[in-house]
Structure formats: structure tokens, C-alpha cells
Amino acid sequence: MDSKSYRLVILSLYIAMALILSYVESFIPLPVPIPGVKLGLPNIITLISLITLGWPLTILVVVGRVLLSGFMFGNLSSISFALAGGLLSLLVMALLLHFSKNSYSLIIISIFGAIAHNLGQVLVAVVIVQTGNLILYFLFLMLFAIPTGIFIGITARELLRLLNKTTIFKRLNP
Incomplete structure (x- = not known):
């Protein structure tokens, strides 16, 4: 399998894994009265993709999953909320x-x-509600x-450590 085909397979797997984690996350109740607070499990895949495939292909992972x-x-x-949060998050992490x-x-x-990610979502809310009074909401989201x-950083780091012991990434050159 050539490098482009191999990358396409890995990209497809990342999108599928991020989609599954997004679905699993919807079943995890968080005892928080603030809407929009989530663990961010799909971001594990975003981080791994960013490191292994680079940011251009990771955009496809984020957009595809969302x-x-x-x-x-x-x-x-x-x-719209997830796309704004996901793309701004990706931009910041890539930079x-x-x-x-x-x-x-x-x-x-x-x-x-x-x-x-939270900032991106709050910015969409500001546009929809047409008020800038959501800064307190953003501060609450920052606490979470x-x-x-x-948690996501540790999980991604450990998963990458384990994956690097395999031959999965030997053919990828971001």
C-alpha cells in the first residue's frame, strides 16, 4: 500500500474513532449544571492525529467527526457549536x-x-444571542x-507512547 493510501486508511480510522468517542461521551453524565460541559474524548484522537498526520489532515478529522x-x-x-470549538481548538494546539x-x-x-474549544463555542453563542455578556459563562467553562x-492530554500521551511501540506510524510522514 502506498503512503497516500496508508494515510487515507489512518485518516478514516481516526474519524471513525473520534465519532465513536463522541457517541460514548454522550452517555457519560457529568454532575454539572452548566450546559456544554463535556470530557472532550474525541480530542484524544485530534491530538494523536495532529502529531501523526499534521494539521492539514487533522482538519478533516475534526470536520468529519463533527x-x-x-x-x-x-x-x-x-x-455550529462543535465546529467552531473544534476548529479553534485545533488551531491553537497546532500553533x-x-x-x-x-x-x-x-x-x-x-x-x-x-x-x-470553549472559547469557540462561546463566540458562536455570542453571535446567536447577540450579546457579549457571556464572559462569565466562558470563565465557568474554563474551570472545567x-x-x-x-485528562485528555495524559490519555493522548499514553496512547501515543503505546502506539509508538507498534509499526502503525512507521509509514507516516506528516
Whole structure:
């Protein structure tokens, strides 16, 4: 299998895994009275894709997962919130990875990604509601972004450590 075909297979697997994690996440109740708070399980795959495939293909992972999960389990509103959060999160994490030259840990990158995800969602809410009074809501979401970002970062780091012991990524060159 040539490198492009192999990348397409890995890309498809990432989208499928992110979609499954998104679905699993919908069954995990969080004892939080604030709407929009989630663990961010699909971001595990986003981080792994960003490191193994690079940001251009990871855009496809994020958009593919958001559109598929939105059409299957959500609505147009959920798609717009998830897309804004997912793409802003990806942008921030990609920039941190690019400019940090591996000096930041995946945990720190994941925390900033979680905060950016919340910011993207709040910005969509500001446009829909047409008020800037949602900053307090964003601050509440940030309180949850830090522990969830830590959890996602640790999980992605450990999964990458295990996957690097296999030959799965030997043929990928982001």
C-alpha cells in the first residue's frame, strides 16, 4: 500500500474513532449544571492525529467527526457549536506544537485546546444571542477545561507512547 493510501486508511480510522468517542461521551453524565460541559474524548484522537498526520489532515478529522456526529446525533446548532470549538481548538494546539518545538507537553497543549474549544463555542453563542455578556459563562467553562484538558492530554500521551511501540506510524510522514 502506498503512503497516500496508508494515510487515507489512518485518516478514516481516526474519524471513525473520534465519532465513536463522541457517541460514548454522550452517555457519560457529568454532575454539572452548566450546559456544554463535556470530557472532550474525541480530542484524544485530534491530538494523536495532529502529531501523526499534521494539521492539514487533522482538519478533516475534526470536520468529519463533527459533521457525522451532528447529522447522526445532533442538529445544525450543535454542528455550529462543535465546529467552531473544534476548529479553534485545533488551531491553537497546532500553533503551540509548531512554535514550541516540542518544549510543551501534550497536557499543556490539551489544556489550551480545551480552553480554545470553549472559547469557540462561546463566540458562536455570542453571535446567536447577540450579546457579549457571556464572559462569565466562558470563565465557568474554563474551570472545567483545565481538568478535562489534563485528562485528555495524559490519555493522548499514553496512547501515543503505546502506539509508538507498534509499526502503525512507521509509514507516516506528516
